[in-house]
Amino acid sequence: MKKRVLAMVLGLTMLVSIFAVGCTKDEAKADFKAGFVYIGPTNDNGWTTAHDVARLELEKQLGIETAYVELVAEDEAAVKDAVTNLIDVGCNIIFTTSFGYMEPTVALAAEYPDLYFLHCSGYMMSENLGTYFGRIYEPRFLSGIVAGMKTTSNEIGYVAAMNIPEVVRGINAFTLGVKMVNPDATVNVRWTNTWIDPAKAKEAAEALLAEGCDVITQHQDSPGPLIAAEEKGAFAIGYDYPLTDVAPGSYMTAPVFNWSVYYVDIVKQIMDGKFVSASYWEGLNSGVVALAPMTDLVPAEAKTLVNEYEAKIKDGSFFVFEGEIKDNTGAVKVPAGTKMTDGEMLSMDWFVEGVKSN
C-alpha cells in the first residue's frame, strides 16, 4: 500500500518536471516598466478595473511592460511592501491608485529619488512624485440630470465612501445636476467608510432603497449598490467603469474614468525624458473622464439635456460650480456669477442645498 503511494507520487513529480520544461517564458527587457498598486482586485468591476483596463491599454499602445499588485491595504507597511516588490521586478514608474496611499508614496518617492512616482487623487507632490486625477464632477453633474429626471419619489440615494473633499465634490456636482432639472428632489447620502466592501456598499444601498429612494448612485469601487437596485427594481447610476451586464434592469449610466488617456501621455513624457512633476486634473475635454453611454432606461429628454450640457461644459460655456450656490443650511457659498477655483474645489467640505447626509 505504502509503496504504491510512493510510486504514484514519484510518477507525478516526473510528469510535473516534463511539463515544466515545456513552458519556460522568455523575458523581454525594456528600459521602462510601469508598476501599479491597486486597492481592490483587478476584477472589482469599478475603480480598480478602470485602472487595470488602462494599464493593458498602456502596454498595447506603448509596448512597455507593466506589473501590478492588487488588494493592497491603505497602510504604510502594505504599500511599502507592494512598491518594493514592484521595484524589485524592475518597475521604475510607480502608479499608486488610492488616496490613502498618499503618505506612503511620499515616503517612498523620497527613498527612491531615481524612480517616477504618480499618485492618484492626492495632493502631495515632490520632484519625482506627481499627482493625477480626473474632473469626475463633470460627468457626475451630467448623471445628476439623469437621476433628477428619472426619479418619481424625488428621493435619490447616494452611497458614499469617505467624507473627504473628493467625495463631497462628487455629491455636490451630482446634486446640482439633480436640482437643475428637479428642484423638489433630495439626495440622501449614506457613508460606508470604505472604498471597497461590496457587502457593506450593498447594505447601504438597501437601506436607502428602504427609505424610499428610487434612484441610487454611488461613490464605491464595487457594483454592490447596482445589484441592490436591481434586486429592488429601482434604477441606478454606476461609477468608475461602464457596467451594463451586472444590473441590466437598473443600470442607466455612470461617470467613468478612461485612465489610459493619462497613462499613455505621462509614460510617453517620461520615456522622452520630459517628465516634470505636476498635478494633472483634466475633465470631459481630455477624455480622461466621461459619462458612459446611456441605456434605454434613461428618458429621452434627459439624453438630449445631457448631450447639450456635455457640449456646453466642453466648450467652456457652462461650469458646474458657478454661483449662486447655497449650502444645505441655506447659506450662500458661491455668489452669483463667480466660479469656484481649483483650490476651493479641492478642499470642499460642505454640502450643497438638497443633500441630506447623516
Place this chain on the structure above:
Amino acid sequence: MFRIAKRGETNNRQALMFRLLGIFGALLVTSVIVMFMDHNPFDVLFSMVKGAFASKIRIENTIVKAVPLAITAIGISIAFRMKFWNIGGEGQIMMGAAAATYVALNYSSLPRIILLPLMFVTAFIFGGIWAVVPALFKVRFGTNETLFTLMMNYIALKLVGYFQYTAWKDPNGMGFPVIAKFEQSGYLPEVFGIHIGWIIAILIAVFIYLLVHHTKRGYEINVVGGSENTARYAGMKVGKIVVLSMLLSGGICGIAGFVQVSGVSHTLNVNTSGGVGFTAIIIAWLSKLNEGTIILVSILFAGMVQGGNYIQTAFQIPASVAQILQGIILLFVLGSEFFVQYKVFYNKKEVKKA
C-alpha cells in the same frame, strides 16, 4: 470508514518522514496549481524562495514581517505554557499599538530616547490589561478564556476603528479617516537597514527563554500548565501566577503592536494587527513553544508571505491564487504535524468470515 486516534508514542523516524512528506506534498500540489496557471512551477516556487530571501531588500522585507510574528508568538507561548488558550493576540497587539500611538501623538516633543521607552511601556501595559481581564475572569468566575480573549479582539478592533474614524482622526487629513503620522521622534531607529524591532524580538526571546527555564517564576508557570492541582499542592498561588503571566503574555503582544506602529506604519489604523495575532498562534504551536524555534518559524512564515507577494508581482498571479498557494503550504505543514501526533486508518470490513 476512517478513524482517528492519538498516537500512544511518538517515533522520531516516523515524524521526520511525515514532515518530509508534508513538504513534498505541498510542493506537488502547488506545482499542479501553478501549472494550471500556465507558469513553470519550478520557476514560481523557486521565485517564491528567491522573493523572500534573495536580495537585501527582500530579506529586509521578510524580517520586517517576521518581527511582529515572532514577538507575538513568544507572548502567546507564555499563556500556552499554562494551558491558558490566549487567542487574543490580535486585540493585545491593537491595544499596545493604540497606547503607543497615543503617547507618540501627544508627547511628540519629547526626545526620542525618552519617547520610545515610554511608548514601549504603555504598549506593554495596555496589551497586558487586554489579557489580564480574561485571566481575572477565568480565575474568579471560571469563564472560558478562549471565547473571552477572542471577544476582546473584537472590542479592541472596534476601539481602534473609533480612534481612527472619530476620536483621533487627523484634522489635517482633509476629512480622510486616518490618524496623523508620528513625528520622527516616534520612529524606531534602524540597525542594518531594518528597524530595531528585530533586536527587540531577539531580546524578548532570550528574556523569555531565561524566565521560563531558569527562574522560579518560569518554573511556576510550567507547573501550573502541567497540573493546577499539583501547583496548589506545592503551595503556589495559582490565580496570581495565571494573572501575572497573562500580563506578561499580553504585554509582549502589546509590544508587537508598538513595534508595528513605531517601526513600520508610523501611525495606527484598523489594519495594524493584520491577522498577526492569529498567525502567531500557529507559529507558537508549530514551534512547540520553543523560543528559538519560534524565531526561525516566524522567519519562514514571513518568507512565505513575502515570497507569495513577490511571485504575485513577478508572475502577475492574482492575489487570491498566491493566498491559495500559501494556504496549501500551511495546510500540508499543519497536516504533517497532525499525522505526527495522530494516526488515521481505514477499516476494511473487519476480519472476513474465512
Place this chain on the structure above:
Amino acid sequence: MKELNLTKVEHLHNNADVINFENINKTFGSVVANKDISINLKKGEILALLGENGSGKSTLMNLLSGIYQPDSGFIYINGQLVTIKCPEDAIKFGIGMIHQHFKLVDVMSAKENILIGRKEKKNVEKNINELMDKYGLIVPIDKYVRQMTVSEKQTLEIIKVLYGGASILILDEPTAVLTPQEIEKLFAILKKMKEKGQSIIIITHKLNEVMEISDRVTVLRKGEHIKTVVTSETNPIELTELMVGASIDLNIARPVYENKKRILKCEHLTVIDKENVKKLNDVSFDLYGGEILGIAGISNSGQKELCEALAGLQAVNEGKVLYENVDLIGKKPREIFDMGVSMSFIPEDRLGMGLVADMGMVNNMILKDYYTQKGLFLNRKETRKKAKKVVEQLKIVTPSVDCPVKKLSGGNIQKVLLGRELDASPHVLITAYPVRGLDIGSSMTIFDKMNEQKMNGVGVIFIGEDLDMLIGISDRIMVLCNGKITGIVDSDIVTKDQLGLLMTGKVEMYV
C-alpha cells in the same frame, strides 16, 4: 461485532487458547519494554501477570488493547492473526481492558456511561440488569459517576466492557485502590466470570491475591518472559524469586524507638464539606516522634481530609493541630512544610496531585522547596544530585532524570513522589497509600525508609488499606469510620478481624 466471539472454533491456533503472543518486542526509544515475549491465555482461565515495576506488564497489555503496536511479533486471538490498531479494534476482537485510571464520564450516570457510543435504545435497562445478575455485579445504574466510590466505578467499568461484548477481560492493577472488602467482592465477580467462560488477565503486585485468584502466573522481569507456572504448584517465595531473580525477605521489621516524645497533637478536628457532610468528626489524637501511627478505614472515611488538614490544604471547621505548641490550622501549606511537616498522598489517580506528568524527575523533585532558593533564578544542580540519589536508592527505572515522569511505569512514577517526600528530612511525615502499585521489593524498600525515619525520631503517619501491612509496620493503629475515630489500638495485640469490625463502626476500642 458479536459474531467475533468464540464461535469460530474450527480455525483456532490451539483450541484452548484465546490469546497467543508470539515473539513480541516493544521498545520506547532506548528502553526495551517487552523483549521476545511469547505467552498464552487459555479459555476460561485467570492468568496473573507478575513482575517488578517497569518490567513491561502494562506495555504488554496495552499492545492487546490497541494503545501501542508491537515493533515485531504476532498476536493471535482465537487462533487468528490480528493487528490491533486502536482501542476500538480491541473491543471488536472482544477484548475489554480496565485501566487503572478509569475512563468514565463524571457528569453522566452509570447507564449513560455504559451506552456511550452505542445506538440501541430498546431494552437497555433489562439487558444491563440481566448482565449484572449473571455476574453478580451491583451498581445503581442511575447514579452519577462523580458520586461513586472507586469500587463502584470499577464495577461500572467491568459492566461497560461486558456490555460491549468482551469475552477477554484485562485488569491492570485493579486492586491497588480497593479496600480488602472491595477486593473480595471483585474476586467474587471475577470467579463468576470465569465460570461463565470468560478469560481474564489480571495484573497485581500482591502475591496473596495472585495465589487466591489465578490459575496460572506469568512472570516478567526487565521486559522478558521468565516463566509461567501453575498457581497451585507454586508459592509466594518462589514467585518473588522468579520476579526479582534473587530471594528477598518478606518480613516487615518493626524496630522500637525508645525516646518517644509527643510531636503533634490533634484536638477535635472537624471538617464539613460542601454537601454538609462531616468528613472529619471531632478527631483527636497524639502523634509521637519515633512512632509509625497507622490509620485504617474503608475508603473515603476521612483519610484524605485528615492528611490535607494537617498539610494546610484543607479548610478546617473546628479544632486544632498543635505542632510543638504552635497551631497549624490557618497556616499556609508552605509555612507548614517549612516547619518540617511533609505529606505525600498517593491519590487514586497517581499523576493527579503532587507530580507534573510532563516534567522530568529533577523538576518534580524541586517542586516543594524551589521557593526557598534566594534570588530570581532557579538552581537545579543540588536537586539533580538528589534525583540521581533517589533513583539509586529506590531503584527507579528511568532512562534519565529528565525523562518526563509520565513515561515511567506506574510504580516508578510513585517512587519519584515518595523519594521527594522522604528526602525533605521532615519531623512529621504523613504518607497515604505509599506502596499502592509498588512491587514487593520496592514496598520493602519504602518500609525500610519509613522505619529509618522513625528511628530518626520522626513522627510518621501511615495511611493504608492492607491490614497485614498496617499491622506489620505500625506501632499503633487508629481506625476511622465515617470521619470519626472508632479506635486507637496497639498493633501488637490487635487482630485483623478486630480492625475489620472497627472499620465498619460496629465496635469502638481504645488501648
